[in-house]
Amino acid sequence: MTETKSLRVGMVGYAFMGAAHSHAWRTAPRFFDLPLAPQLTAVAGRDPERVAAAAAKLGWESTETDWRRLIQRDDIDLIDICAPGNLHAEIAIAALEAGKHVLCEKPLANSVSEAERMTAVADSAAARGVFSMCGFSYRRTPALSLAKRLVDSGALGEIRHVRAQYLQDWLSDANAPLTWRLDKAKSGSGSLGDIGAHIIDAAQWVTGQNVAGVSALLETFVKERPIAGDFVGLGGHGGTSGPRGPVTVDDAAIFSARFDGGAGSPGAIGVFEATRFALGRKNAMRLELNGSKASLAFDFEDMNSLWFYDSAQEPNAGFRRIQVTEPEHPYTGHWWPVGHGLGYEHAFTHQVVDLVEAIAAGKQPSPSFADALQVQRVLEAVEVSAADESRWTKVGGA
Numbered sequence: 289m290t291e292t293k294s295l296r297v298g299m300v301g302y303a304f305m306g307a308a309h310s311h312a313w314r315t316a317p318r319f320f321d322l323p324l325a326p327q328l329t330a331v332a333g334r335d336p337e338r339v340a341a342a343a344a345k346l347g348w349e350s351t352e353t354d355w356r357r358l359i360q361r362d363d364i365d366l367i368d369i370c371a372p373g374n375l376h377a378e379i380a381i382a383a384l385e386a387g388k389h390v391l392c393e394k395p396l397a398n399s400v401s402e403a404e405r406m407t408a409v410a411d412s413a414a415a416r417g418v419f420s421m422c423g424f425s426y427r428r429t430p431a432l433s434l435a436k437r438l439v440d441s442g443a444l445g446e447i448r449h450v451r452a453q454y455l456q457d458w459l460s461d462a463n464a465p466l467t468w469r470l471d472k473a474k475s476g477s478g479s480l481g482d483i484g485a486h487i488i489d490a491a492q493w494v495t496g497q498n499v500a501g502v503s504a505l506l507e508t509f510v511k512e513r514p515i516a517g518d519f520v521g522l523g524g525h526g527g528t529s530g531p532r533g534p535v536t537v538d539d540a541a542i543f544s545a546r547f548d549g550g551a552g553s554p555g556a557i558g559v560f561e562a563t564r565f566a567l568g569r570k571n572a573m574r575l576e577l578n579g580s581k582a583s584l585a586f587d588f589e590d591m592n593s594l595w596f597y598d599s600a601q602e603p604n605a606g607f608r609r610i611q612v613t614e615p616e617h618p619y620t621g622h623w624w625p626v627g628h629g630l631g632y633e634h635a636f637t638h639q640v641v642d643l644v645e646a647i648a649a650g651k652q653p654s655p656s657f658a659d660a661l662q663v664q665r666v667l668e669a670v671e672v673s674a675a676d677e678s679r680w681t682k683v684g685g686a
């Protein structure tokens with residue numbers, strides 16, 4: 289029996305996303321036949337005690353307190369970046385230049401210029417067989433993958449409307465702590481980049497069209513919050529009496545958009561909304577498309593379903609629920625029998641599967657840094673438009 293070659297992973301960061309990625313690296317080879325065997329070789333974080341505790345809990349073999357050391361190690365093949373956005377460019381570029389494959393959390397960077405530099409380095413690394421991927425994990429939710437399959441098959445016809453929302457509520461409490469996600473220097477933007485980036489990527493990927501122009505509004509409802517101290521995580525309560533600091537990012541982003549269409553077909557029009565202030569909505573990542581022949585609708589809070597309306601069916605029969613848990617659906621045949629259903633973590637596992645398969649085949653994984661750069665350009669156009677009274681703004685490079 290020949291032994292499967294290892295893919296030795298070094299991960300930077302170990303909080304929420306680090307835990308989701310660790311789970312994915314551990315789980316993927318247990319449910320999928322992978323051409324390379326992921327090995328959780330080392331995790332890096334600044335605090336020696338915390339990183340040691342995280343390694344023990346999440347299943348990593350060793351630790352580093354400096355990501356540069358991780359990149360220098362010759363027993364690491366891939367760097368997985370789960371650190372705040374301000375670190376993405378430096379780590380990804382150093383890793384690719386050192387010949388390590390890279391998986392980088394979204395959004396790719398904190399600015400278009402960083403994303404452009406990362407993409408240039410990624411493109412030349414790919415020519416040497418060193419690959420990179422950006423972690424737009426929702427692409428790997430089976431129902432959204434099925435949505436793309438349906439659009440690609442022509443089942444929707446010409447896409448006319450795109451309606452995309454990402455609604456959460458974990459910042460509704462004005463005393464939720466001021467974590468790095470609320471600091472522009474670290475996160476680049478607020479709801480816009482954190483969750484708006486996901487729906488921009490999903491809308492562009494599923495429709496096969498890029499956003500070409502936008503008119504946008506950004507709002508910061510709570511301008512100051514309790515200093516976070518040791519608190520890591522989302523939401524929470526930081527108290528009412530301690531020191532407060534300024535929120536330097538948007539709390540909510542809304543924009544209308546024009547898409548660039550496909551070969552010979554006119555572009556769709558779209559509306560996007562991203563907020564962490566939608567009380568009662570926990571992870572409502574939604575996409576609805578209306579085409580000339582059919583419509584589809586997806587809501588992550590009902591993630592095992594895709595709703596489909598086909599104008600050729602009995603008139604006014606309404607949307608039909610496709611239960612996306614069956615062996616013929618993307619990814620699902622590897623999991624539980626007879627429709628037991630999947631959860632949030634599975635998309636991260638599928639992301640690892642697709643990444644490992646692409647690396648083993650010597651092919652560019654998707655989404656590439658170039659795909660993520662296009663998302664970054666949309667984020668920038670939204671900020672430019674919002675800063676200028678919602679002026680219509682073309683997406684650079686579109």
Ligand code: SOE
Pocket residue numbers: 304456482483522
């Ligand atoms: C917080 O809003 C967050 O954890 C995002 O950062 C993730 O990308 C998303 O998957 C869930 O929500």
